[in-house]
Amino acid sequence: MPKVHYSFPLAFNKFSDELLFEYTRLSHAISLSGEWGTSEQVDRAVKICKQVNASKPKIPTSIAVNYSVWHRHFGKDLPPTDTGPTHRAELEHLQKKMELIRDALAAANQKYETDIKLTAVLFDSEHFHTRANDAKWNQAITDKYNAAYDMVLKIFPKVRIEWYARGAVHPGASPTGWATASYFALDEKGETFGCSLYQVPEIGYTREIFRRTAQNAEKHGCNEVTPWISLASGYRRQTDKYHVFSLDWNYDLIYSWQLGVEINHPWFGMPERSERFAPWNKAKIAIFYPAPFDPRVPHWGQHFVAYVRGAQMIKSLPELPEQKTETVK
Known part of the structure; x- marks a missing residue:
């Protein structure tokens, strides 16, 4: 695909x-868990990245770490x-886990004679909520985020750090029908x-x-x-409540295809088309949630193929098993 797509831990x-x-x-x-990932997983990830990079792709493969x-x-x-x-235990645990990943990555790179990078740390932090007119409370949240941010950069100085839902605007029960995520003070x-x-x-x-x-x-x-993207899953409308997150939502494949087209092709994200589509060119990367091929999301693979075909501008959808027909001789 034209852009790197990280994910929830594989x-x-x-x-x-x-x-x-x-x-x-x-x-x-390849995305793995910073909390439960093992040195063996890092070793396997480096081995696979080496095999992929042997063909000298335009975008070299790399590793990401998810951490809550x-x-x-x-x-x-x-x-x-x-x-x-x-508070101190949280930061000590983060440091310990990041150092484990760093050391395992160094060992695997030495073993396979490679230089595979950790290019992203994907932080999911939904514990705190800001308060209106409470500067002390909000500053304390900011200080905690900054402490984690600084800890990671101390160990991986060049890594990209992603905060889940930082500044997100989403549908909500407000007069306008929209709300801003309250996890961050945005400073x-x-x-x-x-x-x-x-x-x-x-x-x-x-x-x-x-x-x-x-x-x-x-x-x-x-x-x-x-963008954090749910394929073959997501918030599905209900009659008795606004919506429920469904892990088995086999909606029409065209929508996964269309999203693959729009996010990955510059034409759709040009400023003059932001009202028609969206300013997708501001999306330099994307992240999949739930995890790719999660067994609880049975149709994820089909929707991923549709998404990739869209990203490649292949104008056909994957054939569903029930659509296959036998040739009569």
């Missing part, structure tokens, strides 16, 4: 080497202003905003979520927005 034990190679070749990245910071050790009932033992360290495209077949919402988040980013001096 379930390595579910991937054959052949499938992992093909997925990595198409997406340009401030979710593991920090006291669940403590305010963000607390900097006691669990924390970070180079990108992010938004969840978890309603792919609702193409109007999908475009407007990205469009509004991009406008919010511009207000804060940020020119890059990262």
Whole structure:
């Protein structure tokens, strides 16, 4: 694909080497868990990246790490202003895990005589919520994010850091029907905003979520927005409530194809077409959630193929099993 697509951590034990190679070749990245990832997984990721990079692709494959910071050790009932033992334990755990990844990556690169990079750390931090007219509370949240940000850059100085839903604008129960995610005060360290495209077949919402988040980013001096994409899953409308996140949503493949086209081809993201589509050129990368080939998302593979075909401007959808017909002789 024309852009790097990171993801939620891959379930390595579910991937054959052949499938992992093909997925990595198409997406340009292998994503693993910073909390539960092992040195063996890093070793395998480096080995596969080496095989893919042997063909000298335009975009070399690399590794990303997912991490849910401030979710593991920090006291669940403590305010963000607390900097006691669990605050320190959270940062110590982050440091330990990042150093484990760094050392495993160095060992694997030496073993395979490669220089595979860790190019992204994908932070999911949904523990804190900002408050209106509470500067002390909000500053404490910012300080916690900055502490994690600085910790990672100390270990991986050139890595991209992505904050899930930073500055995201999404449908909400407000007079306008829209709301801004309250996880961030938006003065924390970070180079990108992010938004969840978890309603792919609702193409109007999908475009407007990205469009509004991009406008919010511009207000804060940020020119890059990262979409988190749910294929064959997402927020599905219900009769008894607004929506429910469904892991098995086999909507029409054309919508995954169309999103692949729009995100990956510059023509669709040009400023003069931002009202017709969205300013997709602000998306330098993308991230898949749920994880690729998650067994709970049975149709993910078909929608991924459709998305990739869109990204490659291949004007045909993958054939579904039930559509196959036998030739009569």
